[in-house]
Amino acid sequence: MTRKSLPRHATVASIAIVAVGIALSGCGASGSSSTNANGVTNLKMIMEPGPEADSMSKLVDAFNSGQGAKDKIHVEIDQLSRTDTFAKEAALMSTQSSDYDIYRTTSYLVAQHAPYLEPLTLNGDNYFKAPVESLQVDGKQYGIPLDPSVHLLYYRTDLIDQMLKDAPTYEKISQDVLGKKLEPKSPDQWTWDDYIASAAYFTKKYNPNSPTPYGTQLQAKNLLYNAMVWDDVLWGLGGNWLNSAGQPDLTSTAAQNAVNVYRTVYTKGLTAADSDQAEFPETEAALGSGNAAFAVQWNAGYAQLNDASKSPKTAGKIGIAPVPGGKTHVHALSLGVNKYGKHTSQAQEFIKYLDDPATMGSYVGDGGIASMPKALSTKTDPNTAALNKALSGGSFSEPALPKAFDVYTALANDLSAAWVGQGDVSSALAKANADVAKLAGK
C-alpha cells in the first residue's frame, strides 16, 4: 500500500487559511450592541474620557435603573481616547459600522458626521439658540446639545482695581503702544483696543511697576481650537468667514484688524514669547502663576483658577467679563444616533430621555453643563452665570459648512504665523480666503 500525501499546494493553502483565520479572529469588534435573552437592548455609546463622561455615566446609571429598565434598554458608555475619539469615530463611520448606536459629535464636526447620523426631533424651545443651531445641517438636527463651550475674559480683580485708579500711567502707555490716549475701563466694557492698552499696562516692559511680567496670554498655537478663539476677535470687529452673499470674506478690513490685534499683542511683547505654542493649559499656567493679569479663556478654565489648592495666587481673585467686543464663539459637545446602528429606535428613545429639562438638571447636578437655560440656572456660581449670559446673547456659531472642521484647521494653519508677526498679514489672509473658498465650494 502506498502512502498518499496531500499535494504540496493544498498543504500550503491549508496552513495559510488556518493562520489567516487565527489572525483575523482577533480583529472583530468586541461587545457590539445586542439584544439579550430577556429582550433588553444593549446600546453602545462613544464618549471621550473626562468630566463630561463622568457626568454622563451618572445619568446613564439613572436611566438604566429607571426609564431604561422599563423600556428594556440598557446603555453602556465606551470611553475612547481624550484626543483621538473623533479620529477613531471617523474610521468607524467610513466603514458604516454598526458597532455603536450612539456617536459622539460636536458643532464643528456635525456637518461631516451628518451622513452617518439619523435626524433627531428635539424640543428646541428648551435650549439656548446658538448651541441648538450649531448642531443643525440643512435645517435638520443631528445632535442633542450638551456641554456648551464659550470664551470668557478672566481677570485678576485685585490688579484691575489698581489699574482703574492709575489713569495717568494708563493714558501714557496707551498713547505709546496704540498711538491714542485711552482711559482705563472696567473689563466688561472693553473693546479690543482697551484689551491691548490694558495688556500693555500690565507688562513690565511698558510699566516697570506692573505686578505681572505680561498683561495677557494669547493662545496662538497652530491649533483649530485656537482659530475658534481668534474668531471672537473677527466677529467682535464685525467680520465673518462668509459675507452676506455667502462668499469667503477673510480679506475684509475686519479680518485684517483681527489679525493685527493678535500681532500687536505678540510683537509688542504684551504676552510671553512662547504664546506661539500656547493653548488652554498654557493660558491656565500664565494666569495661575501670576504671570498674566487677564486672558480670554474657555469657560472650563475657571474651576482651576479659582481653586486655592491649585492656584493659590488667583483663587478668590478671578473676575469674569464677556470677551472684548462682546462676541464669543460657541460650540456644544453632543450625541447623535448612528444611522447604521442596529437599534436606532432605542437610541432615539435615549436621546428623548436626555431632551428634558429635568434630566438635564440632574446632569448639571452631576457636574455636567447643560445647553438648556432652565437646567443651567440651577447652578448660581459666577462662572455658570457668565456662561448663561454669554449663551443668552453675544455668542455666535460659525457657518455650519460641511467642512467646518477643515476651515478651522486651515485658519490656524494659514494665520498662526501672521498672529505672531511672521510673514505678511495680507498674504496670510489671502491664503486663508482661498482655502475657505475651496472648502466651502465657492
Add this chain to the structure above:
Amino acid sequence: MTAPSSLTTRPTIEGRKGSRRRRPANRGPARWILSAPLLVFLALFVAFPIVYGVQSALTSKTLLDPTPTWVGLGNFGAVLTDAGFWHSALFTLLYTVVVTGFELAFGFGLALLFDKDFPGKKFLLSAVILPIMIAPALMGIMFRLLLNSNIGLLPGFLHSIGVDVPLLGAGTVVPMLMGLDVLQWTPFTFLLFHAALQSVPGELHEAAQLDRANYPRFVVSILIPLMVPTIFIAGFLRAIDAFRTFDTINVLTSGGPGDNTTTLSIYIYKILSAGNFGTASAAALIVALIMLPLVPVVVRRITRGAV
C-alpha cells in the same frame, strides 16, 4: 606536508548545484510550512496595506463622500501642487540632515569618552541612555512643561541667572525641536558606536602608540575609517526615523507657527484628521516613494559588509 584535500578544497559548483537540486524534493513542504507565518505576516501587514493604500490613493474617499470614486492620479496631483507639501518636505529634509549630523557627531564623541575608564562610568552610562527609554510623545509632554515660560523649570532657572530666552518662541522653536531630537536620540547612535568600539583590536592602539601617533590622529586615521560601516548604519537608521518624526513635534507645536515646523508625517496626519482618506494615502505613498531609492543602496551596503 600538505593538508588533507578535504580540508582545503571548497565544494565544486557541481557539488553545490547537486545539493541544491536535492533539497526541494526533500524539504519543499517544510520550507513552505516554516515560511508560512512570515508569509502570512507579510501578506497581512505589508502587502495588504500597500495594495489598500494604492487603491485609496487612486480614489476620492472622504467622510462627507464615503463612496470611493476613481480619480486616477488626481490625489497625487493635489499633493504635489500643494505648497504646504513642499514646505513640509523641505523642513523635514533640513530637520533630518541637521539632527542626524549632530547625533552622529555627539554619539561618536560620547562613545570615545566611554571607551576610557573613569570613576562613575557605569552610572553615567545608564544616565546617558535614559532618554531613548522615553516614548517620544511623553518626551513632548515633558518638555511642554519644562520649557513653558510660566511654570517651566528651565526658563525659571535661566531667569534666576539673568537669562530670559523664550525657548519655544517663534524665533527659537526650530532649533529647540532639533535640540530635543538630538537629546533623545544621541544615546542610540552612542550605543551603536560604543558597541563597535569594543571590537577594535587593542593591538591597533599599541601600534599607533609605537608609531607615536597622538590620540586625535589615531581617531582620525584609524578609528573613523574602521567605524565607517557603523556610521553608515547609524546614520541611515537615524535619518529614516528623523524623516518620519511626528510625536514630539506634534505635541509641542502641532506643526506651527503656520507650517514652520510641519513635518511630512504631521502634514499627512492633518489631511487624514480632516477625513480626506484618498489625499492622505497619496501623500503617504509619495513620501514612501521618496524614501524607496535609499533602500537598495543600504541593502547593498549591508550585504557587502556581511559577506
